[in-house]
Amino acid sequence: xxxxxxxxxxxxxxxxxxxxxxxxxxxxxxxxxxxxxxxxxxxxxxxxxxxxxxxxxxxxxxxxxxxxxxxxxxxxxxxxxxxxxxxxxxxxxxxxxxxxxxxxxxxxxxxxxxxxxxxxxxxxxxxxxxxxxxxxxxxxxxxxxxxxxxxxxxxxxxxxxxxxxxxxxxxxxxxxxxxxxxxxxxxxxxxxxxxxxxxxxxxxxxxxxxxxxxxxxxxxxxxxxxxxxxxxxxxxxxxxxxxxxxxxxxxxxxxxxxxxxxxxxxxxxxxxxxxxxxxxxxxxxxxxxxxxxxxxxxxxxxxxxxxxxxxxxxxxxxxxxxxxxxxxxxxxxxxxxxxxxxxxxxxxxxxxxxxxxxxxxxxxxxxxxxxxxxxxxxxxxxxxxxxxxxxxxxxxxxxxxxxxxxxxxxxxxxxxxxxxxxxxxxxxxxxxxxxxxxxxxxxxxxxxxxx
Numbered sequence: 493x494x495x496x497x498x499x500x501x502x503x504x505x506x507x508x509x510x511x512x513x514x515x516x517x518x519x520x521x522x523x524x525x526x527x528x529x530x531x532x533x534x535x536x537x538x539x540x541x542x543x544x545x546x547x548x549x550x551x552x553x554x555x556x557x558x559x560x561x562x563x564x565x566x567x568x569x570x571x572x573x574x575x576x577x578x579x580x581x582x583x584x585x586x587x588x589x590x591x592x593x594x595x596x597x598x599x600x601x602x603x604x605x606x607x608x609x610x611x612x613x614x615x616x617x618x619x620x621x622x623x624x625x626x627x628x629x630x631x632x633x634x635x636x637x638x639x640x641x642x643x644x645x646x647x648x649x650x651x652x653x654x655x656x657x658x659x660x661x662x663x664x665x666x667x668x669x670x671x672x673x674x675x676x677x678x679x680x681x682x683x684x685x686x687x688x689x690x691x692x693x694x695x696x697x698x699x700x701x702x703x704x705x706x707x708x709x710x711x712x713x714x715x716x717x718x719x720x721x722x723x724x725x726x727x728x729x730x731x732x733x734x735x736x737x738x739x740x741x742x743x744x745x746x747x748x749x750x751x752x753x754x755x756x757x758x759x760x761x762x763x764x765x766x767x768x769x770x771x772x773x774x775x776x777x778x779x780x781x782x783x784x785x786x787x788x789x790x791x792x793x794x795x796x797x798x799x800x801x802x803x804x805x806x807x808x809x810x811x812x813x814x815x816x817x818x819x820x821x822x823x824x825x826x827x828x829x830x831x832x833x834x835x836x837x838x839x840x841x842x843x844x845x846x847x848x849x850x851x852x853x854x855x856x857x858x859x860x861x862x863x864x865x866x867x868x869x870x871x872x873x874x875x876x877x878x879x880x881x882x883x884x885x886x887x888x889x890x891x892x893x894x895x896x897x898x899x900x901x902x903x904x905x906x907x908x909x910x911x912x913x914x915x916x917x918x919x920x921x922x923x924x925x926x927x928x929x930x931x932x933x934x935x936x937x938x939x940x941x942x943x
Contacts, residue, residue, distance in 0.1 A: 514549030634810035660801030663851030682727030817925030
């Protein structure tokens with residue numbers, strides 16, 4: 493009993509014990525001090541006479557424990573537990589324990605916890621945004637047969653886990669296709685990790701792609717670091733400019749494709765991964781293989797499904813709708829309103845060969861928006877750039893047939909969009925990447941719906 497009493501007196505929590513009838517048989521000094529009395533004044537009295545809002549006598553009747561219940565005493569909220577004690581199957585006593593002298597401290601801690609929990613959730617959401625796809629197939633603007641065909645094939649192969657190789661010149665939109673394929677796949681809820689193979693120094697390639705363990709090399713983080721493949725686990729990794737991958741890393745990537753596992757720098761054992769690989773190149777990997785600059789076996793592994801992303805000059809009929817879509821985007825980004833693009837300016841856009849593809853078209857339009865003097869983008873704003881760059885043919889700007897080509901291409905694109913959207917004008921406008929009001933203006937212009 494002496495040991496029990498010593499333990500009770502030294503406990504931070506307040507402890508009280510009552511018999512089967514609810515009379516106090518024992519308590520510690522912490523409890524007596526908290527309720528503002530002495531042990532001598534407590535012992536032998538009924539608990540209801542001593543403790544405010546008590547339920548000790550109720551637990552003595554119900555014989556059911558009450559754990560972590562709120563109880564208000566002397567204006568303080570505290571957490572109390574009441575536990576029945578049995579001897580030979582009969583109730584012998586009820587032990588009560590005050591876990592906190594003032595539960596407001598607990599509320600404080602809980603409030604801090606909830607705040608941190610919300611902040612963590614926001615950080616997680618932000619991280620997921622950064623690690624997820626930003627573009628879908630709807631972001632790939634154009635209704636030409638060549639772009640529709642490649643989109644259809646991309647949607648089809650996205651459903652599988654096959655490795656995909658995207659071939660195309662710089663600025664054609666290979667990254668848009670990579671994002672879209674990820675969103676169309678069963679991995680869409682997993683991460684999408686982009687790796688620009690041309691931007692990583694050769695000495696850092698292995699640790700960047702596969703990560704490293706603690707103490708692997710001088711300057712390594714104590715906790716080690718996950719590589720891009722680990723970050724992409726259960727998702728997709730997009731290896732952009734794969735042609736720039738050093739030979740030493742080509743061997744290691746081949747192993748990943750074959751074995752479905754990676755070996756971080758300093759690791760004793762390989763680690764399994766579940767990653768879908770989408771690679772992209774603006775150079776012909778076949779030619780690099782012939783030159784001995786790219787491994788043939790890796791090329792075959794990557795080239796399971798090859799998608800050729802057409803250059804802009806291969807789908808010039810998409811330029812009108814694409815230009816209007818880009819201008820709408822740029823209006824939002826720059827805050828500069830644009831009334832439209834004049835027909836003569838469109839003729840210049842159609843005549844140009846666009847070596848930099850969609851990216852170059854966007855840059856040209858953005859520059860034109862900043863330097864334009866009126867409401868519309870005119871031939872004058874474009875001429876300064878297009879006539880001093882390769883691929884432009886000034887004589888072609890004044891060919892009479894170009895305006896007809898422009899109008900025919902635009903009209904055909906609108907009619908096709910309306911047909912595919914079964915006459916739904918809002919859906920057709922979204923497909924074309926233009927506003928609903930712009931679509932209505934063009935319907936009037938081409939007498940579509942009136943013929």
